[in-house]
Amino acid sequence: MQKPNLLVVFADQWRGTAVGFRDEQVLTPNIDKFAETSFYTEEAVTGCPLCSPYRGELLTGRHTAFTGIFGNCMTGYNFALAEDEICISDILKKEGYRTGYIGKWHLDMPERNSCVNPLSGAEGWDAYTPPGRRRHGFDYWYAYNASNNHLHQHYWHNTAEKLYASEWSPIHETGKAIDFIEKSSNAPFALFLSWNPPHPPFSEVPKEYSSLYKEEKIRFCQNVQGSRFDNQTGELGIQSEKELREAACQYFGAVSGLDEQFGRLLDYLKKKELLDNTIILLTADHGEHLGSHGYVGKHTWFEESIGIPFILRYPSKVPQGKNNIFIQTVDIFPTLFGIMGIAIPDTVQGRDLSKYIENGTRPEQDRAFSSAYVSRDIFLEAYKNTGKDFRKSGWRCIKTPEYKYVIEKGYMPNCQVRHWLYSRENDPYEMTPLITNDFKENEVMKKLHEELWAHLIEIGDMIYLS
Structure with missing residues (x-):
């Protein structure tokens, strides 16, 4: 029996409602059409609304209290994904998959923690993760640890040499994803594509996308009040409603740009007759307040922060339509393996929800948990x-x-x-x-x-x- 391919696409700081079929002001025609033939839930929750803790939970299926990645992998503190963790990629490689990771990694300790001037040129929270156990079974790794230069992003591959993109990072990374799939004809592939936008700075988006939106036409929900919007993570906030409206145009513009790249991926898979034999998950690490409750950013328990998109397509097993089952980050690893028919390692703490998704039902005790x-x-x-x-x-x-x-x-x-x-x-x-x-x-x-x-x-x- 032919093994299904796996494509997990996730964006950084993409709130669950920022998609056209949930908010008509957001222009996402490709994602909307994709959702029509997919399973989706409006009750998906991040296990921790912060970049590194989420990624640790996603790859290991284990809660933050066990991974030890309590905060972002940042300078001065040794938060990092441990080499001996059993990740979804480690198992997929053993199962014969050609594995790939493209984009933002943010699971390694910054090189500046141990070296003032690293050979890779990594600055701040950034790091080059060399080939070996710290890449956790990913055959192809084209990534960076933490950098937000969306319009001039750098990457590392198999050497410490920085490789710079000449285009918006999601465009560049989607091209690399297509190249990876093109070269995977001799084996089933498992690819994780990690887009950084719509993560700040919101201004780092091509004007062709942000200009799709007009400040005066932006509609905020009723919990956006006041004229000053702070950030729970200690970063800069937004000081006026006008500035917030400009940020919203840029934020939604980035989402529309991601929609275009997602459509590009789907078109390629369809052209190569891979679409129906590829399990495709579109999701995000956490949300964005965008003014709600007087905040910008993430790291609160409010829905704008913990609620994420979750759209899953695999026609032979996954029925299309909305089923508001509660899904949290640690459930993704075991649920994908349940659909793929792969044994789930004992280390995983999340739930295999595949039978509920496939049957269109929900657990009797339908719950989700989140922490920060x-x-x-x-x-x-x-x-x-x-x-x-x-x-x-x-x-x-x-x-x-x-x-x-x-x-x-x-x-x-x-x-x-x-x-x-x-x-x-x-x-x-x-x-x-x-x-x-x-x-x-x-x-x-x-x-x-x-x-x-x-x-x-x-x-x-x-x-x-x-």
Whole structure:
């Protein structure tokens, strides 16, 4: 029996509603058409709304508490994907797949942590990951660790020489993806294509895309209020509504640019008669507030931050249409293997949801969980200076069809613990939560607290419980 190919395409900071079939102002004709013949859910949730922790969960199927990638792989701290982790790519290579990774990696420790002037020329959070175990079974690796020069991006291949693109990074990377598939005729392929846009800087997008949108015509949802929009990760915010409208044009423009490149990929697969024998997943690492709740960026529990697109196509096994099953990051690895008929390693903690997707059903206990720890060095330094464990920081949440419940300890030491409860039916924009210091005051909170607590115990997030 012929093995299916696998193509996983994921963008950075692409909110779940920023697609035409969910928000008609967003121009994504290729993705909209793709969704018509695919499975999709509007209840996909990132396990951690931050780049590196998400990627660790995606490739290992294990929760952040186990991967140890609590924050972004940044200078001064040794967060990185461990060599001995068993990744989806390691298994696929053993199964006879030609494996590839193209685009943003952000799973290696910055070279500046160990060398002032690395041979690769890596700066800041960036790093060249040489061939070997740190590439986790990817035969073809054309990537970079962390850089946001979308209009003049660099990459590394098999040497420490920087290779520069002369075009917008998604255009360049999609071309490389097509080349990879073209050269995979002798074996089934498994390709992970990681686009950085629409991640900031929003201005790094070709004007042909941003000009599709007009500032005065941008429609914000009702939870966009005020004139100053801060960033939870310590980066620069946005200081006015006018600036926010300009950013929205650029953000949606980048999404439209991605749509064009996704259409290019689909056209190629169709031309080569590979489309129906390729499992195609289109998703994202986390969302973007774009003004909602007074924020830009990510790293909160709000839907704009944790909600992501999730569109899956494989006609022989996956029925088309919406099934709002709850999917979180660690479920992706085992679910893909369930569809592919590959044994799931014991290390994986996520759920194999393939039978529910294939049958059009949902688990009886349909839940998703998301977490966030400290995100930047300024917060980590505060914990180091007080001698406290940064793993006690952040928030943990459980999302059900009816409610979202959050335990928040804050990103700085000694913050007061608060509990948040949202009614998803009565408060879909999460504007009027019940907030309390004592979750036992509310029966719904109490029940969800017990469920969330049990989950934290199960995944080994024991420090947070103390």
